[in-house]
Amino acid sequence: MLRYTAKRLLQTVIVLIGITLVTFILLNIVPGDPVNLMLGKISDPETIARIRHEMGLDRPWHQQYIDFLVGVIKGDLGTSYFLKESVVDIINRSFIITLKLAGFSFVFAMALGLVCGIVSAVHRGKALDSGLMTLALLGISAPAFWVAIILQIVFGLKLDLLPISGIDSGLCYILPAIAIGSRYAASIARITRTSMLDVIRQDYIRTARAKGLSERLVIYKHALKNAMIPIVTMAGLQLSYLLTGSILVETVFSIPGIGKLIVDSMLTRDLPLIQGTVMYVATLFVLINLIVDLSYAFLDPKIRYEKGD
Amino acid sequence: MADTLLEVKNLKTYFYTDEGVVPSVDDVSFSIGYGETLGIVGESGCGKSVTSLSIMDLVPSPPGKIVDGEILLKGRDLRKLSEAEMRKIRGNEVAMVFQEPMTSLNPVFTIGSQIIEALMLHKHLSKKEARDKAIEMLKLVKIPMPEKRVKEYPHQLSGGMRQRVMIAMALCCDPQLLICDEPTTALDVTIQAQVLDLIGELKKKLNTSIMMITHNLGVISEIADNAMVMYAGKVIEYGSVRQLFKNPLHPYTNGLMNAIPRIESDKEELYMIKGTVPSLRNRPKGCLFHPRCEYAKEICRACMPIFVERDGHKVRCWKYTDRW
Ligand SMILES: Nc1ncnc2c1ncn2[C@@H]1O[C@H](COP(=O)(O)OP(=O)(O)OP(=O)(O)O)[C@@H](O)[C@H]1O
Numbered sequence A: 001m002l003r004y005t006a007k008r009l010l011q012t013v014i015v016l017i018g019i020t021l022v023t024f025i026l027l028n029i030v031p032g033d034p035v036n037l038m039l040g041k042i043s044d045p046e047t048i049a050r051i052r053h054e055m056g057l058d059r060p061w062h063q064q065y066i067d068f069l070v071g072v073i074k075g076d077l078g079t080s081y082f083l084k085e086s087v088v089d090i091i092n093r094s095f096i097i098t099l100k101l102a103g104f105s106f107v108f109a110m111a112l113g114l115v116c117g118i119v120s121a122v123h124r125g126k127a128l129d130s131g132l133m134t135l136a137l138l139g140i141s142a143p144a145f146w147v148a149i150i151l152q153i154v155f156g157l158k159l160d161l162l163p164i165s166g167i168d169s170g171l172c173y174i175l176p177a178i179a180i181g182s183r184y185a186a187s188i189a190r191i192t193r194t195s196m197l198d199v200i201r202q203d204y205i206r207t208a209r210a211k212g213l214s215e216r217l218v219i220y221k222h223a224l225k226n227a228m229i230p231i232v233t234m235a236g237l238q239l240s241y242l243l244t245g246s247i248l249v250e251t252v253f254s255i256p257g258i259g260k261l262i263v264d265s266m267l268t269r270d271l272p273l274i275q276g277t278v279m280y281v282a283t284l285f286v287l288i289n290l291i292v293d294l295s296y297a298f299l300d301p302k303i304r305y306e307k308g309d
Numbered sequence B: 001m002a003d004t005l006l007e008v009k010n011l012k013t014y015f016y017t018d019e020g021v022v023p024s025v026d027d028v029s030f031s032i033g034y035g036e037t038l039g040i041v042g043e044s045g046c047g048k049s050v051t052s053l054s055i056m057d058l059v060p061s062p063p064g065k066i067v068d069g070e071i072l073l074k075g076r077d078l079r080k081l082s083e084a085e086m087r088k089i090r091g092n093e094v095a096m097v098f099q100e101p102m103t104s105l106n107p108v109f110t111i112g113s114q115i116i117e118a119l120m121l122h123k124h125l126s127k128k129e130a131r132d133k134a135i136e137m138l139k140l141v142k143i144p145m146p147e148k149r150v151k152e153y154p155h156q157l158s159g160g161m162r163q164r165v166m167i168a169m170a171l172c173c174d175p176q177l178l179i180c181d182e183p184t185t186a187l188d189v190t191i192q193a194q195v196l197d198l199i200g201e202l203k204k205k206l207n208t209s210i211m212m213i214t215h216n217l218g219v220i221s222e223i224a225d226n227a228m229v230m231y232a233g234k235v236i237e238y239g240s241v242r243q244l245f246k247n248p249l250h251p252y253t254n255g256l257m258n259a260i261p262r263i264e265s266d267k268e269e270l271y272m273i274k275g276t277v278p279s280l281r282n283r284p285k286g287c288l289f290h291p292r293c294e295y296a297k298e299i300c301r302a303c304m305p306i307f308v309e310r311d312g313h314k315v316r317c318w319k320y321t322d323r324w
């Protein structure tokens, strides 16, 4: 386990360096002057030259990259051109909000998905199973922003039960969390069902029953722990649903998280902010992957013992 | 009936599949006394596993269902018990070792925890006591370094070792009946012999009754007291091992006996019973064996033979009736 962890950590560091490189190339080396893009047509050459100098864009690219890299390591991603504030500060502020939102959606989606998936598998072929799986199919097909708008209309405008914008209270998170998590929940439910059905017919489940264990222990201990391996992988791979979902849903619910930040920084062409958020989100993905892999190894003893050697 | 541990009467277990009803176990009766070993032989698919799963009430359902019969354990009909009562029997009074050692242990739990679980459930031991008992059981089934093995996962053990663990797990709650469903079929020949020796030894030591299912008549002759030959869901011959080997009556049993390879025999090829097992879904009319039987007559093709007693054992063949 230790060796495997060390190996995965090393891989992660290499990927992270790769990310800084790609982010840098995408935004600095590509044709078209970033300052031009940022300022639009109205700018005069003098202003452009001044800003280029201020931003250090007139230096050789390798030096720019090294500066960028040093900045990243020191936790300095530059200053937002429009907000005149440290990019890291802005991101941190938004990130906490997105994290909270994603956390709520994750818990909501995991709980709902696992329960529906297990119930479906246990009642395989019955009406309950078909009903739940039809719902799951709907959930997968419905885009997050559409769910968001429907929730706003039904629970906000018609029933007037929950707030539909801002983050003034904890209640504000409920509808966006459901909107972001619904697709994820549907996906978890489906993979849980498939995985449970596959596990339930294994010989070791028969052994567990032959021991005299209750059906509850057989399903929730013996079957679920095995079934969790593909579920965790899938849940990890699709954590991106929560992030991509948040981009649009945050905008719909006016929640100042990373998603809204990405959209806003693109709209204002705030180069350092775009660069910072892209870097940030990419890093997030890599770290999520790392955590998923490590928890996978934790669940499956075969990996824990073999991959390390 | 103080000396009968298990008595199965007219058991019928059918599978209701899309292609039709499969009478996997069709009117099967037998009994096992205390400390006795019953061997069950028969070709693949004749209903041996389904018979044992029926006793445990573990027949996959749907599509399987016990449709009729009684399963009396110490006089109590298991079919009349609730699921909760049945759980107290499984793993406790009746335990089972399965055909597939490679897949019968849960890959994500340690060997120890899988044995401990049964002990805590049925014997209400503390975790520590259960662990000590688990180590003791592993010692009993001759697993080297049991203190280390309890912490290991199934994939770290060989097939033979896993089957020993299964045996340890089955025996840990001192069951009165141990069902072994082809415990050695999936193992190498040398390992097979070791595991069989172990079962024979444990039987003597613990005085557990055993229901031993196998393809191999040699195994039966070594460890069983009584033997039952099954064919396409039915019992066709049933009696003491001594009688059965000295004087096999049914033409099918005879065929099986001739199919045992003998070292002293100078015949090059093995005797094989010609033809194949009939499909359970589409069994022949009359004697189920008649398409493969060299003695088959008109009556065999027309009517199912009844059980007759002969030389102290029972056989289902027209040859031994006065209608022959
Ligand atoms: N889950 C199932 N669904 C449908 N039919 C089944 C099922 N399990 C068993 N059967 C039927 O029951 C018959 C008897 O199966 P069983 O497993 O008892 O055979 P067996 O004598 O143990 O054979 P083997 O020596 O191969 O283990 C099979 O021929 C099969 O047609």
Ligand code: SF4
Binding pocket: B250, B251, B252, B287, B288, B289, B290, B291, B293, B294, B295, B296, B297, B300, B305, B316, B317, B318, B319
């Ligand atoms: S009843 Fe007839 S066909 Fe069947 S085994 Fe006896 S002799 Fe052969």
Ligand SMILES: [Mg+2]
Binding pocket: B048, B049, B050, B099, B181, B182
């Ligand atoms: Mg079998």
